[in-house]
Amino acid sequence: MLIQLYWKREQCCICHWRNDFCKSVLPHRHHKIRGRATTKKMKTTKENSEHYTWGDSCSGWHLVKSQSLSIIEELMPPGTSEQKHYHEFSQQFFRILKGKAIFEIGDRIIEVEEGNGIHIPPKTKHCIKNDQSENLEFLVISEPTTRGDRYEEPFEQEF
DSSP, X not given: OHHHHHHTSSBOTTTOOBTTTOOOSSOOTTOOOOGGGTOOOOOOOSTTSEEEEETTTEEEEEEEEOSSOEEEEXXXXXXXXXXOEEOSSOEEEEEEEESEEEEEETTEEEEEETTOEEXXXXXXXXXXXXXXXXXXXXXXXXXXXXXXXXEESSOSSOO
């Protein structure tokens, strides 16, 4: 049964022949059934992602969580902020989905509106704040992951 479902695809997944050429219901002798024939790709949503809370009622959902890449959707209620910090190795990109974010980057204050983003290179002291009256929603993409690579005030070294 599994093999029959496997062959109903538009293209033979094993030898890459079009189905009109590869009419066998059983695999050819040179075929080996691979795990991808039965692997289902799952759509990533907030509902099926790992959730966590941080700070004062802030939420995050791990959309991608690996050592080399982290993509998190976050929600910050009005009047919340994170502690100023830096990452030794990780670079980050913040994309604002809803609201307006205030970033403190080094000595500068930068407003980032909905639909815009900002890149934070490694070793850059920064924090994000929501001083608005509505929730702030954003994506933060980190490469590599920031797990184990976060240093908060007071800072031991200057850049």
